Amino acid sequence: MRWLVDWGDVMGARRLIPVDNTHCLLPVPNQMARGASPHTLERYVAGLREACLHHTAPGCYCTLHTAFVTMEALDVPENDPEQVRLQQQLAEMATAAGFIPTFTCAPYLVGNVPLKGEVCAWTESSAVVYANSILGARTTRHGTESALAASLVGLVPEFGVLLEENRKGTLRIEVRAELEDPTDWGALGYWAGKLAGLGIPVFNGVRRPNQDEAKQLCAALATSGGVTMCHIAGVTPEAPTLDAAFHGDVPEDYFPFTAVTLQETYESLRNASGDEIDSVILGCPHASIREIAEIASLLQGRRVAPGVRLWVDAARATKGGADAMGYTSIIEEAGGRILCDTCPTNLRIPARRIVTHGFKQAHYARGMVGAEVIVAKTEACIRAAIAGRWLGD
Numbered sequence: 001m002r003w004l005v006d007w008g009d010v011m012g013a014r015r016l017i018p019v020d021n022t023h024c025l026l027p028v029p030n031q032m033a034r035g036a037s038p039h040t041l042e043r044y045v046a047g048l049r050e051a052c053l054h055h056t057a058p059g060c061y062c063t064l065h066t067a068f069v070t071m072e073a074l075d076v077p078e079n080d081p082e083q084v085r086l087q088q089q090l091a092e093m094a095t096a097a098g099f100i101p102t103f104t105c106a107p108y109l110v111g112n113v114p115l116k117g118e119v120c121a122w123t124e125s126s127a128v129v130y131a132n133s134i135l136g137a138r139t140t141r142h143g144t145e146s147a148l149a150a151s152l153v154g155l156v157p158e159f160g161v162l163l164e165e166n167r168k169g170t171l172r173i174e175v176r177a178e179l180e181d182p183t184d185w186g187a188l189g190y191w192a193g194k195l196a197g198l199g200i201p202v203f204n205g206v207r208r209p210n211q212d213e214a215k216q217l218c219a220a221l222a223t224s225g226g227v228t229m230c231h232i233a234g235v236t237p238e239a240p241t242l243d244a245a246f247h248g249d250v251p252e253d254y255f256p257f258t259a260v261t262l263q264e265t266y267e268s269l270r271n272a273s274g275d276e277i278d279s280v281i282l283g284c285p286h287a288s289i290r291e292i293a294e295i296a297s298l299l300q301g302r303r304v305a306p307g308v309r310l311w312v313d314a315a316r317a318t319k320g321g322a323d324a325m326g327y328t329s330i331i332e333e334a335g336g337r338i339l340c341d342t343c344p345t346n347l348r349i350p351a352r353r354i355v356t357h358g359f360k361q362a363h364y365a366r367g368m369v370g371a372e373v374i375v376a377k378t379e380a381c382i383r384a385a386i387a388g389r390w391l392g393d
């Protein structure tokens with residue numbers, strides 16, 4: 001309660017309000033914490049354990065974000081056994097405390113789908129943008145401590161986009177390019193996030209995205225910028241029109257997103273110095289069953305090139321569906337794998353050159369993994385995986 005009150009004070013909140021939907025980060029630190037003293041790490045994990053000794057607030061729907069290890073595929077070389085053991089312990093405690101062990105960055109794909117206007121406390125910047133913009137729910141950007149505290153206490157400080165007046169669009173973007181693929185939507189988000197900073201971009205002139213396209217848009221917006229929400233005129237539940245997105249105050253000035261801008265944005269995340277590749281990473285944010293079906297159909301009867309790691313990141317619940325549908329075995333027979341609970345960026349895989357369909361993955365792979373990257377549509381990624389080298393779009 002003290003954390004929530006102190007945070008609210010800093011952010012100018014006047015009161016705490018009830019929250020009944022949270023998405024929490026409960027990670028045992030990994031390489032991120034290298035350099036931290038053992039004492040610091042022990043205290044950190046002890047704090048998470050202590051939180052799990054309490055129970056989530058009555059009626060609060062609490063899901064869990066990705067971990068820094070995979071708890072299922074223990075042959076993954078980057079998995080630190082000690083970290084896995086601690087994470088498994090913590091997962092058991094969290095489950096007993098009422099947290100649903102989804103371990104995903106896309107909780108809306110596995111059952112956590114808040115309604116319009118529902119007050120939430122979510123970690124994971126891409127999911128925050130999705131909740132606010134696609135579902136019309138309301139959540140500020142949470143960190144580990146605040147989301148855990150909100151889950152246990154059932155309250156959040158009311159500030160930012162929890163308040164109607166702070167959900168007004170700040171930046172008008174006219175979309176002139178044809179967006180044909182989820183990665184195209186990622187390009188739009190990556191470009192707009194840089195422009196918007198902490199603002200609320202409003203997209204006009206664009207068709208309704210499907211779930212995968214919306215996922216890429218929202219993830220990229222929160223990668224290049226600090227965006228908490230956007231409006232898509234005619235799609236965002238509270239923005240049936242451009243006028244509604246700007247609360248009746250539509251700016252005349254706008255930024256056009258053209259076919260040229262689209263191509264330039266792809267090029268901005270292609271820094272490979274050669275064609276050979278060692279990793280193809282799909283499912284950032286975690287893949288939907290529809291994306292896995294597409295990947296399986298592109299891989300059917302083919303083989304990933306020797307030495308290339310093809311990973312599809314997904315929630316366990318989604319993988320369960322993929323297992324039942326036969327997609328997992330097709331991907332595995334081709335030499336790929338579906339990775340659950342985490343993702344290569346969290347694992348810090350030692351990749352040198354990554355091809356990915358996610359702008360977020362490409363952005364962070366450069367900085368956090370230190371790899372060269374090529375961002376491309378799924379089909380081009382799979383062709384590269386089979387050839388062992390980048391073949392172009």
Ligand code: F3S
Pocket residue numbers: 066105126219283284285286313342343344345346360361364
């Ligand atoms: Fe999820 Fe990892 Fe991307 S946590 S959003 S797959 S960087």
